[in-house]
Amino acid sequence: MKHLKAINKYFWKYRWRLGLGILFIIVSNYFAILAPQVTGYVFEVVQRSLGVVMKDRHHAEYDWLVNRFISFAEQYKGISVVALCGIVILVLALIRGIFMFLMRQTIIVMSRHIEFDQKNEVFQHYLKLDLNFYKTHNTGDLMSRISEDVSRVRMFTGPAIMYLINLITLIGLALYYMIKKDGLLTLYVLAPLPILAITIYVVNNIIHKKSEHIQSLLSDLTTNAQQSYSGIRVIKSFVQEDAMYGFFEKNSEDYKRSAIGLAKMEAIYFPSMTLIIGLSTIFTIMIGGIYAIYGTHNVDISTIAEFVMYINMLTFPVSAIGWTASMIQRASASQKRLNEFLDTPSAINNPAKALSPALQGHIVFNQVDFVYPNTGIQALSKFNLSIGKGQKIAIIGHTGSGKTTIAQLLLRMYDPTAGSISIDGVPISSMDLQSLRRQISYVPQDVFLFSDTIANNISFGLGETPEPVVQQAARYASVEKEIQGFHGGYATMIGERGVTLSGGQKQRISIARALIKDPQIVVFDDCLSAVDAKTEKExxxxxxLFLKEKTAIIITHRIFTLFDFDMIVVIEDGTIREMGTHNDLLSRNGYYTYLYEQQQQEREETTEEN
Known part of the structure; x- marks a missing residue:
């Protein structure tokens, strides 16, 4: 239950709905509890009509509203009184139904509002978390928590709360009037309830553990399915459909087995509740009947009728104790899983007094060290680099040399382990995150496109953008002609992650998305690996032309001889091995020369093959 304290803020936010809902629950149960008393009075009238000698009764044990009705009904005789009582019982049921409707319109609607707010809170927190979090958590697990776990918590904030208040109110009112009627008979009738309490305590502990395990298995199952859908082309190309199905089937079997185990526990649990209620009914008829036969304890047929109705009214609330407790336990397990993420702070945060300077493009890396927290791999070591405003820099190196890390550190996807990075003399750690990233265009190595129109993918981050601006960005990225060849042009819908496009088309749309922002700083991370030589040249x-007077960092493992770089930086194992212009580096006959000659040889071999 301690985990559910996290949603108290929502109860406070919707306190008026909650308060009205509680009031409607109490009122509906109040009118429900009057029906047994009116029924008891009907039995008295029938007994008197049959000539049964009745003791004088002042109905002190009845509610004041019932006594007012009895005073009114006394002026009628025989069948008229019975008919009048029938009408009153019907009216009481109708009034109760109205308040039950209002009860659901407040409590259940409140739970939907809380579900909406909680999903937004979880998603908003997901967006704030750093990249390392996403490298150490599965997408399926994230999806399971925001959907399945939030839904289970909603069952607590809605049905569980409603049934809990309902059973407390109804049990309280029924016990009050039963004790007023006959305290000793009430004690006998409710004797099985301690057994019920012990059963609930033991079984719900088991249900809680099973629920937590089931949620974990469901998360694994969702992750398995999500990865299969995303990697369907790889699965098919390696003919691994059967293997993936077998893996999914195993996870599904584990989930099914645990879910069936929980269902069996609940299948035993709920009939047990009904059995205990049945015992109470038997005690009422047997003990009440003995009292009525011997004329003791002022018990007659009307008393037995009232108690039987009270017990039947308590059947659902008492049996719902287990159901409600089960929902609370499941919600607690789910909220615990949600709290694990909600309580996870982002490693990258805005400073207390964030700066938002207009960036010009003078970038300095000063003694930067970086170790990836999830792997412990040192990507950069004592890295120093100064990039002047408007300069065009190429960063070249083999895979794993630390090239991409430079871009991610510049965008503050990570913070350096040691050292500092500044732009125009201002440390990026003191800048507003959104302001920093808004002023830098970044084309990542792993291109991601959304399942949307081409135009919306290009203008992503800018909102409504005039079509000529979108077309101009596509023209700079050399993808305009191909887009015009699509059946819908810029309005063409592309599949999930751009699955309907070629690798080169996806890269160029990603480049257009970066260029449309027209920033002062542009970072390209190996973004031309999937295009042909002719398109690359274009x-x-x-x-x-576009990068004139802009600061540009082009990260690549290939050497671009067609682009006039102000400086080329060759890095290896996270350190700068060589630095200079193309001609300077070639004249040194060092590592850069080796990379250049190797690339030229590969091109010649490719040309000969073609």
Whole structure:
């Protein structure tokens, strides 16, 4: 239950709905509890009509509203009184039904509002978390928590709360009037309830543990399915459909077995509740009948009728104790899982007094060290680099040399383990995160496109953008002609992650998305690996025009001889091995020369093959 304290803020936010809901529950149960008393009075009238000698009764044990009705009904005789009582019982049921409707309109609607707010809170927190969090958590697990776990918590904030208040109110009112009627008979009738309490305590502990395990298995199952859908092309190309199905089937079997185990526990649990209620009914008839036969304890047929009705009214609330407790236990297990993420702070946060300077493009890396927290791999070591405003820099190196890390540190996807990074003399750690990232265009190595129109993918981050601006960005990225060849042009819907496009088309749309922002700083991370030589030449020519007076960092494992870089930085194992212009580096006959000659040889071999 301690985990559910996290949602108290929502109860406070919707306190008026909650308060009215509680009031409607109490009122509906109040009118429900009057029906047995009116029924008891009907039995008295029938007994008197049959000539049964009745003791004088003042009905002190009845509610004041019932006594007012009895005073009114006394002026009628025989069948008229019975008919009048029938009408009153019907009216009481109708009034109760109205308040039950209002009860659901407040409590259940409140739970839907809380579900809406909680999903937004979880999603908003997901967006704030750093990249390392996403590297150490599965997408399926994230999806399971925001959908399945939030839904289970809603069952607590809605049905569980409603049934809990309902059973407390109804049990309280029934016990009050039963004790007023006959305290000793009430004691006998309710004797099985301690057994019920012990059963609930033991079984719900088991249910709680099973629920927590089931949620974990469901998360694994969702992750398995999500990865299969995302990697369907790889699965098919390696003919691994059967293997993936077997893996999914195993996870599904584990989930099914645990879910069936929980269902069996609940299948035993709920009939047990009904059995205990049945015992109470038997005690009422047997003990009440003995009292009535011997004329003791002022018990007659009307008393037995009232108690039987009270017990039947308590059947659902008492049996719902287990159901409600089960929902609370499941909600607690789910909220615990949600709290684990909600209580996880982001490693990258805005400073207390964030700065939002207009960036010009003078970038300095000063003695930067970086170790990836999830793997412990040192990507950069004592890295120093100064990039002047408007300079075009190429960062070259083999895979794993630390090139991409430079881009991610510049965007503050991570913070350096040691050292500092500044732009225009201002440390990026003191800048507003959104302001920093808004002023830098970044084309990542792993291109991601949304399942939306091409135009919306290009203008992503800018909102409504005039079509000529979108077309101009596509022209710079050398993808305009291909887009115009699509059946819908810029309004063409692309599949999930751009699955309907080729690798080169996806890269160029990603480049267009970066260029449309027209920032002072542009970072390209190996973004031309999937385009042919002719298209590469065209794109580099366009970039030469677009990047004029802008600071550009082009990260690549290939050497671009067609682009006039102000400086080329060759890195290896997280350190700068060589630095200079293309001609300077070639004249040194060092590592850069080796990379250049190797690339030239590969091109010649490719040309000969073609």
């Amino acid at each position: 794109i580099l020519g366009n970039l030469s």
